[in-house]
Amino acid sequence: MSASPAEALSQRGETAERILSAAADLFATRGYEAVSMNEIARHAAVSKANVFHHFNSKHDLYLTVVRRACTHSRERLAGLGSPQGSLAERFNTFAGGMLGDMLDQAQVTRIILRELLLDGEQRGPELAERVFGDNFAALVAVLREGQAQGALRRDLDPAMVATLLIGANVFFFEARDVLRHFRDVSFADKPESYSRMLADILLKGILAAPDNTHRE
Amino acid sequence: MSASPAEALSQRGETAERILSAAADLFATRGYEAVSMNEIARHAAVSKANVFHHFNSKHDLYLTVVRRACTHSRERLAGLGSPQGSLAERFNTFAGGMLGDMLDQAQVTRIILRELLLDGEQRGPELAERVFGDNFAALVAVLREGQAQGALRRDLDPAMVATLLIGANVFFFEARDVLRHFRDVSFADKPESYSRMLADILLKGILAAPDNTHRE
DNA sequence: GTCTATACAGGGATAGAC
């Protein structure tokens, strides 16, 4: 029953896997404190004692869940940096791809954001670096390159642009359910539409500029 | 000891006020579940039983805190709609003013956002309307007016622009502590700087446009 | 590895004296 060499390393039993999955689900939607080990055990269809057999404590279980979510998220984001096409295209692709992935992996995303935005006030540093750090840096690098080539305005802070882009996606993810209740909002259920408009606005701005509007 | 007519209505005793203040503090930074009535009592320097004397339950106390935060927030936001100056100016003023208020009243802001962004998945509707609803609508109206006057591009969704503006402020508020750890970010502690850059980018876009860059 | 049973702490909430 010992793990074969091929599947070594982070090999976990099927039961442990079920527990992790149930825990991830619950933590993502309701947070750490609101979820009990009883509940997790029930959702995983095992006894509570068994959960404690596989994980030393609730906190340990939580950390494992978060750690997994992080590496998962990193893997996803790693693929977004492909340097092909014009800068506007890459910008567009990155924005849309990021949002799409966030929505596809809503559970993971929610856990990360919980960590990052709420407890982030206390922890911040490590997780920030771990999950978003290099991607943020990569995005900034792309933007800087765009400035060097003359495609982008030189009088603006690339980090600011990156923040705006990422922030817009994060906010959409977080606030969808609220936005949906606003009469004027038509894009709450159309992420592609949102991404398209986002890129359009960031690239061209919102001011009416006769010589600007029809350029591509 | 009954309230004088002049200070009637939502008049609460000094003790109740202290309890509310302590509770608001704790709920804002750690959320509902993570905070205990014991702790609230200790911070308010009263006995736990006394807390239950003033508020029927923990949930009741929480609701009172949230309700206060909402009305407080509404009052603040109400002043931001003043229709004076050019559209770009108003845009600028609104963005900066909103962020400034959020930071000034960080505790209240945190409570609202917690409700809106996390539990929002379940409740959403009421709070959305209550706090942001009319302000969102007002901002959209201003933008529409700008379109009608020809100051703003007509081919974009005003609700999208409003979302971007608000989202940028919310994200800054949430992610400051994380952004601070990114080498490229210089504005984490300079909200005015952030606001200025935000308005600049939203208005003019990021593309290098020779005839665009020097316009004001 | 998995269970039942249980220890022990802390939570929300109440009783009743002052």
Added chain:
DNA sequence: GTCTATCCCTGTATAGAC
């Protein structure tokens, strides 16, 4: 209005049989 003392429940975590 404020307290001390207490109730009851649920939570995390452990012991020990299978």
